Amino acid sequence: YAAKNGHGGGPVFATGLDDHAKARLTMLEELRTGLDRGELVLHYQPKVTVDDARRVIGMEALVRWQHPVHGLVYPDAFLYTAESADLMGRITTTVLEMACRQSRRWQDQGLPVPVAVNLSVSDLRDPDFPDQVSALLLRFGVPTTAIELEVTESVLMTDADTALVQLGRLRDMGLRIAVDDYGTGYSSLSYLQVLPVDDLKLDRSFVVRCGTDPRSAAIVQSTVGLAHSLGMRIIAEGVEDMEIFERLRVFGCDLAQGYGIARPDDAATVTAWLLERAGVEEPIR
Numbered sequence: 001y002a003a004k005n006g007h008g009g010g011p012v013f014a015t016g017l018d019d020h021a022k023a024r025l026t027m028l029e030e031l032r033t034g035l036d037r038g039e040l041v042l043h044y045q046p047k048v049t050v051d052d053a054r055r056v057i058g059m060e061a062l063v064r065w066q067h068p069v070h071g072l073v074y075p076d077a078f079l080y081t082a083e084s085a086d087l088m089g090r091i092t093t094t095v096l097e098m099a100c101r102q103s104r105r106w107q108d109q110g111l112p113v114p115v116a117v118n119l120s121v122s123d124l125r126d127p128d129f130p131d132q133v134s135a136l137l138l139r140f141g142v143p144t145t146a147i148e149l150e151v152t153e154s155v156l157m158t159d160a161d162t163a164l165v166q167l168g169r170l171r172d173m174g175l176r177i178a179v180d181d182y183g184t185g186y187s188s189l190s191y192l193q194v195l196p197v198d199d200l201k202l203d204r205s206f207v208v209r210c211g212t213d214p215r216s217a218a219i220v221q222s223t224v225g226l227a228h229s230l231g232m233r234i235i236a237e238g239v240e241d242m243e244i245f246e247r248l249r250v251f252g253c254d255l256a257q258g259y260g261i262a263r264p265d266d267a268a269t270v271t272a273w274l275l276e277r278a279g280v281e282e283p284i285r
Ligand code: C2E
Pocket: 045, 061, 062, 063, 074, 075, 076, 079, 092, 095, 117, 118, 119, 120, 150, 152, 180, 181, 204, 237, 238, 239, 240, 257, 258, 259, 260, 264
């Protein structure tokens, strides 16, 4: 490529970087347009109780980009770039708005299921964020208890002091807070002790192995104990089969989420799933 363009002799990686930078700019341009055109969509994945009833106690909103050419693009492919270009604030606002609208719809359909939204570093750094959240809730007539916020351990630790203050404000407003991907970051027990948090979501990497690897099983078991002694609920993420689900029940885990229970899907599909279950299973909280 370099030779063809008459830059022969330059370091090989220069071409790669050029391409990379170009691709990044193209993506950002398309993402800005996409945001204007409403190309972001939400999929939802249920959180259920670890018992026979498997009651749905929440839905996690997961963002996707319905790209006109590339089709459905997953968050790992565009969120990092968006964050580095200061676009994350707009994305979170859009996601929160869609989540509030859906929460309102589910309430109106007699399915009052709380919706969880994932936050990023820039949301926690934005001093106006709690006020924005409160304005959105008001606009859609959604009670604060109907929205949960998930923050990964690594996002928390990027700016631990600020996170503490911001999450404190949001929790005082009545929103539930969850630590996401717990066990993969570097938070200390003393930080966890002061963190205003309701739920601990144990990272998938420990959960997938807890049926076969005794060390992962020990981690799951002791994290359940830790969460409970701090007055938090514990959620296992990445539950891919019923064998793991049964292990989690033995370990005393409260909630579970994963492909083995339900894959994330669009609102219509998830609503049908909810209605079908509401008929045969225990009523939804
Ligand atoms: P997360 O918050 O930990 O979300 C769980 C991810 O694991 C989702 O991937 C979900 O589809 C996937 N997953 C769920 N169950 C299973 C399972 O049983 N097995 C496996 N292998 N995977 C499972 P997704 O949707 O690609 O999202 C990836 C990450 O992107 C999320 O991880 C979250 O950190 C971030 N993200 C998604 N939506 C948003 C958003 O609106 N805002 C922000 N800031 N981050 C978001």
